[in-house]
Amino acid sequence: MTRYARLRIYIGESDRYQHKPLYMYLLEWFHHHGFKGATVIRGIAGYGSHSKIHSVSVFRLSEDLPIIVEVVDEEEKIHGSLDEIKKLVKEGLITIEPVEVVFYGHREE
Amino acid sequence: MTRYARLRIYIGESDRYQHKPLYMYLLEWFHHHGFKGATVIRGIAGYGSHSKIHSVSVFRLSEDLPIIVEVVDEEEKIHGSLDEIKKLVKEGLITIEPVEVVFYGHREE
Amino acid sequence: MTRYARLRIYIGESDRYQHKPLYMYLLEWFHHHGFKGATVIRGIAGYGSHSKIHSVSVFRLSEDLPIIVEVVDEEEKIHGSLDEIKKLVKEGLITIEPVEVVFYGHREE
Numbered sequence: 081m082t083r084y085a086r087l088r089i090y091i092g093e094s095d096r097y098q099h100k101p102l103y104m105y106l107l108e109w110f111h112h113h114g115f116k117g118a119t120v121i122r123g124i125a126g127y128g129s130h131s132k133i134h135s136v137s138v139f140r141l142s143e144d145l146p147i148i149v150e151v152v153d154e155e156e157k158i159h160g161s162l163d164e165i166k167k168l169v170k171e172g173l174i175t176i177e178p179v180e181v182v183f184y185g186h187r188e189e
Numbered sequence: 190m191t192r193y194a195r196l197r198i199y200i201g202e203s204d205r206y207q208h209k210p211l212y213m214y215l216l217e218w219f220h221h222h223g224f225k226g227a228t229v230i231r232g233i234a235g236y237g238s239h240s241k242i243h244s245v246s247v248f249r250l251s252e253d254l255p256i257i258v259e260v261v262d263e264e265e266k267i268h269g270s271l272d273e274i275k276k277l278v279k280e281g282l283i284t285i286e287p288v289e290v291v292f293y294g295h296r297e298e
Numbered sequence: 299m300t301r302y303a304r305l306r307i308y309i310g311e312s313d314r315y316q317h318k319p320l321y322m323y324l325l326e327w328f329h330h331h332g333f334k335g336a337t338v339i340r341g342i343a344g345y346g347s348h349s350k351i352h353s354v355s356v357f358r359l360s361e362d363l364p365i366i367v368e369v370v371d372e373e374e375k376i377h378g379s380l381d382e383i384k385k386l387v388k389e390g391l392i393t394i395e396p397v398e399v400v401f402y403g404h405r406e407e
Contacts, residue, residue: 086284090337090370107234117237117282119199119255121230121339125325128335146337152199152284166401173335174400175304175370182283183275195393216343226346226391228308228364230339261308261393291392292384 084181085155089165090128090173094144097168103147106168110151113161116184121148128173152179193290194264198274199237199282203253206277212256215277219260222270225293230257237282261288302399303373307383308346308391312362315386321365324386328369331379334402339366346391370397 095102103120110118126146151158158176165174204211212229219227232255260267267285274283313320321338328336344364369376376394383392 084284086286090335104234107236111236117199117235119232119235119237119257121257122233123337124340125322126335126337127325127329128337148337148339152282162400169401171403173370173402175302175397176400177286177304177395177397179284179286182271182285183278184282185280193393195395213343216345220345226308226344228341228344228346228366230366231342261391286395288393288395291380291394292387293391294389 083155084152084179085158085176086179087151087158088175089149089169091147091169092144093122093147102168103149106149115151115153117152119150121150152181192264193261193288194267194285195288196260196267197284198258198278200256200278201253202231202256211277212258215258224260224262228259230259261290301373302370302397303376303394304397305369305376306393307367307387309365309387310362311340311365320386321367324367333369333371336367336369339368370399
């Protein structure tokens, strides 16, 4: 039985890769490598690994909004992509959790 | 001990059911069937099962924005709803994962 | 090996604590207590524990939009924070699930 996983990549909206928003680069990367789908969510506030490298005397939100890029696919395919993904994401957080896939695709009726 | 699960339904903003946005129909469906709560999140970009049925020579985002409908409730109640949910969702992705519920509800103080 | 978890707190946008939006109070709380990062997501529709205390004859969405505050950190640190978090969140839902952390932080190159 195929096992599935959810990959979540937490970055900032202003992060770039090759003059392009990193989240757009990641979407294209996943599409190019045959992942079934990807979703990009923008948060309204947050702080993260960026703030650790500032000296924060009073609490200050990151200037750029948080972005989560989320992919659900076969666990093996996701694990196989991690070395490449880690080269693209210089700052942020990457998590994986197992999920049960109840339905995926397009149904003719 | 009651076990809880999170159901996530990934669809498109333009998907409809009975002349109504599918995500609104699903919200009402969950409410009508006594689910404790539901949350609808809209992504800012994505691609998914729709794009598989197009011939995509260059990368192209889906025209409608991704929507995630999320429900946390008892695992048994969620599993019992899947046959009906699958009738409503013709395209997309449905996942389930177990979660621990620390607190749910309204506290008088 | 360190185990990680994701904490998710589902509240409403209009919830307040000490004259401040509750989600901002929570962000500051997590930052002050040394959590590595936090992300706030606003949904576009939903219903939840609030609606249970109204008499809902026809389906009605909550008037305030749903907010999810999400934190990923060491499982032990998250469990250790729950008593305090529950004092701040009077209405809503709090869930925890285990996650694998693939990468967290800032990389010099």
